[in-house]
Amino acid sequence: MSQDTLSRRSFLKATASTGGLSLAVTLLPGKHVFAAQDNSSTPETLTPSVFIDVAVDGTVNITCHRSEMGQQVRTAIAQIIADELDADWQRINVIQATGDKKYGDQNTDGSRSIRRNIDRLQIAGATAALMLRQAAAKGWGISADDCVCDQHTVRDQNSGKKIDFAAIVPVAATLPVPEPETVTPKARSAWKFVGKGVASIDLPAVVKGATVYGQDVQLDNMLVAVIVRPPVLYTTPVSVDDSKAKQVPGVKHIITMPALTEPPLFKPLGGVAVLATHTWAAMQGAKALVIEWSKNEHSQYQFETEKAALIASAQAGGEIIRKKGDAPATIAAADDIIEATYFAPLLAQAPMEPPAATANVVGDKAEIWACTQHPQSARSNVAGILGIPEENVTVNVTLLGGGFGRKSKPDYSNEAALLSQQVNQPVKLIWRREDDIQHGYYHSVSAQHIKAVQDSSGKTLAWQHCTAFPSISSTFAKGVTTPSAGELRLGFTDNPFAIENMQLEKGEAVSHVRIGWLRSVCNIFHAFAIHSFADELAAKAQQDSKAYLLSLIGPGRIIDLASEGAEYDNYGDPIEKFPVDTSRLINVIERVCKLANWDERKKQKRFLGLAAHRSFLSYVATIVEVEVDDDGSWRIPATYISIDAGTIVNTEHVKAQCEGGAIYGLSCALGQISAQDGAITQSNFHNYQVARIQHAPQDITVDIVDSEAPAAGVGEPPTPPFIPALTNAIFAATGVRIRTLPLPSQIKR
Amino acid sequence: MKITINGKEHQFNGDPQMPLLWFLRDELNMKGTKYGCGMALCGACTVHINGEATRSCVLPMSATDGMTITTIEGLDDTDSHPLQISWAEENVPQCGYCQSGQIMQAASLLAKNPSPTDLEIDQNMSGNICRCGTYPRIRKAIKKAAGSNS
Numbered sequence: 001m002s003q004d005t006l007s008r009r010s011f012l013k014a015t016a017s018t019g020g021l022s023l024a025v026t027l028l029p030g031k032h033v034f035a036a037q038d039n040s041s042t043p044e045t046l047t048p049s050v051f052i053d054v055a056v057d058g059t060v061n062i063t064c065h066r067s068e069m070g071q072q073v074r075t076a077i078a079q080i081i082a083d084e085l086d087a088d089w090q091r092i093n094v095i096q097a098t099g100d101k102k103y104g105d106q107n108t109d110g111s112r113s114i115r116r117n118i119d120r121l122q123i124a125g126a127t128a129a130l131m132l133r134q135a136a137a138k139g140w141g142i143s144a145d146d147c148v149c150d151q152h153t154v155r156d157q158n159s160g161k162k163i164d165f166a167a168i169v170p171v172a173a174t175l176p177v178p179e180p181e182t183v184t185p186k187a188r189s190a191w192k193f194v195g196k197g198v199a200s201i202d203l204p205a206v207v208k209g210a211t212v213y214g215q216d217v218q219l220d221n222m223l224v225a226v227i228v229r230p231p232v233l234y235t236t237p238v239s240v241d242d243s244k245a246k247q248v249p250g251v252k253h254i255i256t257m258p259a260l261t262e263p264p265l266f267k268p269l270g271g272v273a274v275l276a277t278h279t280w281a282a283m284q285g286a287k288a289l290v291i292e293w294s295k296n297e298h299s300q301y302q303f304e305t306e307k308a309a310l311i312a313s314a315q316a317g318g319e320i321i322r323k324k325g326d327a328p329a330t331i332a333a334a335d336d337i338i339e340a341t342y343f344a345p346l347l348a349q350a351p352m353e354p355p356a357a358t359a360n361v362v363g364d365k366a367e368i369w370a371c372t373q374h375p376q377s378a379r380s381n382v383a384g385i386l387g388i389p390e391e392n393v394t395v396n397v398t399l400l401g402g403g404f405g406r407k408s409k410p411d412y413s414n415e416a417a418l419l420s421q422q423v424n425q426p427v428k429l430i431w432r433r434e435d436d437i438q439h440g441y442y443h444s445v446s447a448q449h450i451k452a453v454q455d456s457s458g459k460t461l462a463w464q465h466c467t468a469f470p471s472i473s474s475t476f477a478k479g480v481t482t483p484s485a486g487e488l489r490l491g492f493t494d495n496p497f498a499i500e501n502m503q504l505e506k507g508e509a510v511s512h513v514r515i516g517w518l519r520s521v522c523n524i525f526h527a528f529a530i531h532s533f534a535d536e537l538a539a540k541a542q543q544d545s546k547a548y549l550l551s552l553i554g555p556g557r558i559i560d561l562a563s564e565g566a567e568y569d570n571y572g573d574p575i576e577k578f579p580v581d582t583s584r585l586i587n588v589i590e591r592v593c594k595l596a597n598w599d600e601r602k603k604q605k606r607f608l609g610l611a612a613h614r615s616f617l618s619y620v621a622t623i624v625e626v627e628v629d630d631d632g633s634w635r636i637p638a639t640y641i642s643i644d645a646g647t648i649v650n651t652e653h654v655k656a657q658c659e660g661g662a663i664y665g666l667s668c669a670l671g672q673i674s675a676q677d678g679a680i681t682q683s684n685f686h687n688y689q690v691a692r693i694q695h696a697p698q699d700i701t702v703d704i705v706d707s708e709a710p711a712a713g714v715g716e717p718p719t720p721p722f723i724p725a726l727t728n729a730i731f732a733a734t735g736v737r738i739r740t741l742p743l744p745s746q747i748k749r
Numbered sequence: 750m751k752i753t754i755n756g757k758e759h760q761f762n763g764d765p766q767m768p769l770l771w772f773l774r775d776e777l778n779m780k781g782t783k784y785g786c787g788m789a790l791c792g793a794c795t796v797h798i799n800g801e802a803t804r805s806c807v808l809p810m811s812a813t814d815g816m817t818i819t820t821i822e823g824l825d826d827t828d829s830h831p832l833q834i835s836w837a838e839e840n841v842p843q844c845g846y847c848q849s850g851q852i853m854q855a856a857s858l859l860a861k862n863p864s865p866t867d868l869e870i871d872q873n874m875s876g877n878i879c880r881c882g883t884y885p886r887i888r889k890a891i892k893k894a895a896g897s898n899s
Contacts, residue, residue: 070844070881199840206845207836208828209781209821213846216780224775249764280764280771283787352785352793352846352880401783401846402880433786652840656886660843663882685790685878694871696884 058166084125099375111713197652214371250281353401441516458541468507498554531724556583609728616713661718755823792877
């Protein structure tokens, strides 16, 4: 596409290649501004973000700029645009965008694909619809105001005559693009697709095994690469004996990767790569390498030692990040202090598809095919590591066999690109499961200590909470030893409890591995500690868990975090649009308790646990029921979830995200990554436990709040409340309080 | 060495230790069968060998001589096996990566046990990991397909 096509006045026009109607639109998040590319400005600020191409046969081609990893974003984006056009679902075609700033942000994480794009997608669709109406009206000699889009046609409301989109595309393509102020998206009441349970457009291909993921890419003359990476961060090969590896039939090259320097960023970890004509040969070659590794200070890293240090840090307290009243003084003056320490280990995202990227570097140009959540980052990283201009790099996005934050990091595209450049041949770099478990960007290990005091009625008077965990920032800068504000706001800074004396602190923690994002990130351990401790306070006060939780939350209100000295960026969205609103939190608690028959079931001696958490601007309350046998083995007969995520695009997929998010939370309670002498102990699914079908709740019931509030996050919010709801249920059943994860397979009373 | 895959006969003369998975994926370019762990721990690579659900990632080619193999691509001529239909109706897949293996495992279960109980489903499917958490829907889809069989 030429610059001219994207210029402000003519960015909707027929293109020579398709002869169709092309429309490129952008809206900056939260603003109703049509900001098409303008030649006078820099590409960073002026990038069309969505591209609709109505072909001469009437097919509506929709370019999806977000990565598909199971959340059905490709379907959701099509639903939004189809509604504005009143398109025939059968005549819609979804194209996956390459990584390009012209689309605006493409980083598919942070549960923001819908909330940051729904408005601009509606405007994009409505603009296309208006131009089609104008084209039909022109032909009929009437006003466009008399015309409506109706099932892939434009209809004259007065005469009832209709014309198919296909017939008017050539005329529509010649019209000037209406100013965005003149474009009005459809009223909510007219939606046919948005808010419904539309099946995924990729479903037919999935059930017949016809989908293509990063691991599935196959190019002519392609080599497959496997890398043996250093067991300890920043160590390097002291000696490499590759004599046996070279003898493996099919092995073509053995290449020492550049050593990793601090900080890790998205750079290759180093090690030795084996390139072969096929996967098995590369794997066998890698296995046959004999490498002696150097040692460094991280070689002293022992999980148990670090665990103790982290717990000591949380218990010692730290820098105050939010303060109301005087919690330390209230606690110091009390006779009876309630306190508890919570610990949660490192975790690996472990998507079913381990990372993979294919690179074809030819001269100063590179093409990448990768299962990436962040194609623009892959593009800029590959350009950087190869030393070529970014516009010379094309990043094609395959389907992702799960992402969960792991595939936001473009390190594997970097590795593939370096290798392809080296051998002048296309290279598919695959991560084996062992690589994924042992060399990841881990969800942080954490320790938290909470102290509280209650009055004689059981009311909580003071709450002092210190969180300590190695920061994701340590992956990006040297010497970082405390969490960033961006991590603390993940369920810690925004504690919703109405307690007169509250003090929140952050402790010190050093990292010995690369730390990264995992679905809902720090919300997982913060919700675990906060909602476990809320339940401990209820037990201490001898009150019902639900009633006590509601009393902690207090009245429905908008929380003003700034007034308590807290730095809070609200997931990058305006606080006016998405306030921290406890009335919505209370609402999902009431709804989930109704759904689960909380009072009735408790009378029947069934064991329930409750937690409710706001994250990614959505509110989720979860109730888990457990059964515990005499020998301590346990299972989950039922889980109930109520979610308020504002406006919903696809009810069926929101439901699926709630189910999957809960089970992902369960996995987070079962798994543990640990280290000995700096090397990760676990290696595959036999020693890194994830939820299997027999662990999953027998039934999950999901309640979606019917809301017209702005669309908020869905992919991550169902995960954080699951663990405390489960551990609170275990306490209800057994009296055993789980403060350290992972969960035991049997609860010892 | 001769094997029959989805009704078609293939010759193989390479490394007899190479697992079937890589013959399918790299040599035949049949990518519906997935790599997930390489140790028979996750089930993403499940195929049928003489009708039995088998992890192709650990099955050496030497053990497949003369065998009849079915992959997801050959489960049904028109891709309308009762499980493929119920899978779609129950909207089971999320990312989809493990789903070929899940469907192949479930198909072998139903072939032997047309109306499995919840416990039997869990026991039979416990080797197939899904990180998206589609398990409750997998149970429903299997039961639905079982119902349509009987």
